[in-house]
Amino acid sequence: LHMGKTMKEDLTVVAKYINKLYPPEFNVFRIYAELYHNYFASQAKKNAESHLEDKDIYLLLSWVHNFYPKDMRKDHALAMELDKVKLGSLLPSSLSKELENKYLDSEEVTVKNSLSRCLDKEIQRWKEDKEPEKLNGHFQSELLGIFVIQSIYSSQKRAEDISKAVGEELSRRLLKELPAFLRSYRDAFEDFKEKSKKHRYYKPILIANINNCWNFR
Numbered sequence: 001l002h003m004g005k006t007m008k009e010d011l012t013v014v015a016k017y018i019n020k021l022y023p024p025e026f027n028v029f030r031i032y033a034e035l036y037h038n039y040f041a042s043q044a045k046k047n048a049e050s051h052l053e054d055k056d057i058y059l060l061l062s063w064v065h066n067f068y069p070k071d072m073r074k075d076h077a078l079a080m081e082l083d084k085v086k087l088g089s090l091l092p093s094s095l096s097k098e099l100e101n102k103y104l105d106s107e108e109v110t111v112k113n114s115l116s117r118c119l120d121k122e123i124q125r126w127k128e129d130k131e132p133e134k135l136n137g138h139f140q141s142e143l144l145g146i147f148v149i150q151s152i153y154s155s156q157k158r159a160e161d162i163s164k165a166v167g168e169e170l171s172r173r174l175l176k177e178l179p180a181f182l183r184s185y186r187d188a189f190e191d192f193k194e195k196s197k198k199h200r201y202y203k204p205i206l207i208a209n210i211n212n213c214w215n216f217r
Contacts, residue, residue: 003043004063007036008072015077029081037087040068044090048099054106057099058158064090064099065163100166104159108173111155115181118147119188126192131201132208139208144185145215152178182216 014032022028047060068090073079089096122144125132132139152174160167189209196202 003040004067004072007040008075008078011036011081012075012078015075015081019081030085033082033085033087041090045092045095048091048095052099054103054110057103057106058162060091061096061099061103061162061166064096065166066161100162100169103162104166104170104173107155107159107170108177111151111174112177112181114151115148115177116184118144118151119181119185122185123188123192126196126199126205129200132204138211139204140211140215141208144209145212148181149215 011029011033014029018032019029044060044063047056052060073082091099122141125141125143133142134140135142156167156171156174159170193206196205199205
């Protein structure tokens with residue numbers, strides 16, 4: 001953040017005031033921009049090659065795909081000059097791709113585990129002597145129906161915020177996880193229907209799960 005802010009502010013000063021103090025052939029803005037970029041890129045590469053937590057990978061990818069190429073160009077004068085320089089990416093494409101794959105693998109596992117824990121909690125709820133919750137007057141499982149959908153949606157949204165390509169790849173992966181989850185849900189529900197007919201709230205639980213189907217669709 002400090003490097004990004006410093007680079008943006010300093011290059012804005014160069015573009016607005018210092019550039020015009022030198023002959024055009026000196027390419028003063030280009031020299032400043034390339035020096036700043038090379039240092040910033042070297043620090044990004046150094047970080048990328050070290051051990052990073054998942055949240056750090058996400059942040060670094062956000063800088064590579066969003067903050068650096070887009071936010072740095074918000075100032076009109078700066079944008080015009082930077083377009084002439086073509087600084088390129090903060091990371092080599094191979095290293096950026098490696099980080100993207102790490103992020104995607106991690107996010108896929110996180111969502112998968114989250115869905116599994118959610119189903120386990122729901123199955124445990126069925127065993128309790130407790131009536132299902134009502135949403136808008138109808139029996140429904142907020143935990144299962146809403147939490148699962150939000151988990152997948154929010155995960156996709158975070159990935160799309162990195163880049164369209166990363167978002168599309170995660171969506172493709174999650175489209176495999178959702179059917180697997182739904183099969184597990186169906187099997188658990190069928191087991192409950194078969195073995196728990198004497199449950200005090202058997203019918204409301206059936207209704208709640210049927211109502212969940214509309215959300216999943």
